[in-house]
Amino acid sequence: MTTTAGYAVPLEITVRRDGPVHFVSLSGAASIDVVESLQARLLALIDSSTPNMIIDVSKLTFITSIGIAALIAADARSQTLRGAARLVNPTGEVARILDLTHIDAMVEVYATLDDAVGSLPTASD
């Protein structure tokens, strides 16, 4: 394929840690051949010292139901450790897919990074 359309851009995952929070940025397409490793990567980042995850999906260009399941699984794992996962700023067709599947009923979605960080549970929660 020679196209540079969003659905064909390889998935890139960048991660940085700040205290109890991993900031994960997803860019490109969460296609069928990488989605299982995406879930494994997200789950591996969540532990008792970093139970929280902020996932920036503003540059995510493609996702399917199994990718959505990976995001839900990350939040579920976080919650078992009294943390949480948050999604930030979905755009374009990814936003439409997340809306169709009502993911906001499962994982909290925020427009900005600051809002997402401010919503995370604190140690006293």
Add this chain to the structure above:
Amino acid sequence: MADSIPQDFDVDTADMIEMVVPNNLRAAKAPEDKILAALERSGYSADTIFAIKLALEEAMTNAVKHGNRNDPSKHITVLYTVNDRYACVVVRDEGTGFCPAAVPDPTQTENLERPFGRGIMLMTSYMTKVHFGENGNEVWMLKNKNESSP
């Protein structure tokens, strides 16, 4: 060739290309790459190709995980035809089938936490037509070339 053409699918299956791949998600990328390349050569818009890619991946994921139950000894079969009017894709697994009507609506509150049904819902939302074969282990999907996204 696939079991039978759905009655309301006005497609010519004579030139359908068939591919059989191992039952895993990575192997499923191969038929997808060929189909997307055919769509691009035929001048389909990025939006339409996105829709077909989404439905195709949902169908193949269902075939691998639910139809074939992640059994590495099984295979999935993908057939497709692309022309100036439509793209038609068929995905078949080697499982015992299921009843699509029995899949609960994934957007209902009581079903939101259940991991079933989102794939079928997205397939029907993004394709022009979706038809499950009688046994439930084969799905036909049609997308008109000039149809806009949902």
